[in-house]
Amino acid sequence: MFILQNVNKLLKLRKYSTFKLSDYDRLLIEKITNVLHDNRLKDVFVVQMKHTNICSFNVSATASSKRHLIKSVQVIKSEFKKFSEYHTNPYVSQRLTKEILENLDWVSLNIQSINLHILLEKVREYYDLESFWIMGSTFDEELESVEGY
Numbered sequence: 001m002f003i004l005q006n007v008n009k010l011l012k013l014r015k016y017s018t019f020k021l022s023d024y025d026r027l028l029i030e031k032i033t034n035v036l037h038d039n040r041l042k043d044v045f046v047v048q049m050k051h052t053n054i055c056s057f058n059v060s061a062t063a064s065s066k067r068h069l070i071k072s073v074q075v076i077k078s079e080f081k082k083f084s085e086y087h088t089n090p091y092v093s094q095r096l097t098k099e100i101l102e103n104l105d106w107v108s109l110n111i112q113s114i115n116l117h118i119l120l121e122k123v124r125e126y127y128d129l130e131s132f133w134i135m136g137s138t139f140d141e142e143l144e145s146v147e148g149y
Contacts, residue, residue: 025056028112035079036061039072041118045130056113060129062121066102072118073107080111 029046036044041061049055063069105123109116117129 025113028114029057029059032059032080032111032114032116035076036072039075040064040068041072042121043124047130047134055110055115058115058117058129060117060119060124062124063118064121066105066120069104069107069118069120070102073109076109076116076118080109 033044033046036059041063043060043062045060047058049058061072063072106117106119106127109118119127
């Protein structure tokens with residue numbers, strides 16, 4: 001699995017690929033990865049989503065426990081409140097209460113054009129999102145059988 005520990009490694013790859021990054025996206029990804037690192041989340045992974053209009057980038061990180069996941073989500077929500085859509089949407093804000101978070105193993109947050117996924121290690125290994133994001137439908141036999149993919 002290709003893991004990026006910080007955005008600098010990602011940016012060094014730019015000269016070897018068709019990877020295009022606006023200054024705003026660069027700053028936002030850098031800020032996100034710094035917050036993830038400061039909160040001791042492991043295995044930070046950043047991938048550009050070229051073939052979708054849903055988001056420009058997916059970022060994933062591993063929390064060591066449910067308590068770590070909850071605390072990290074709370075810090076990220078407060079840190080990125082001005083960047084995120086969820087602070088203006090009362091339904092989503094209500095969904096991510098501490099009581100709800102205690103029952104989750106995976107939280108996904110939208111920060112502008114970036115989807116941030118924080119997962120527990122067992123969940124991250126089970127779903128292996130990175131392989132799917134990189135390989136696309138060729139990685140998923142069930143998805144390959146669906147017409148149009």
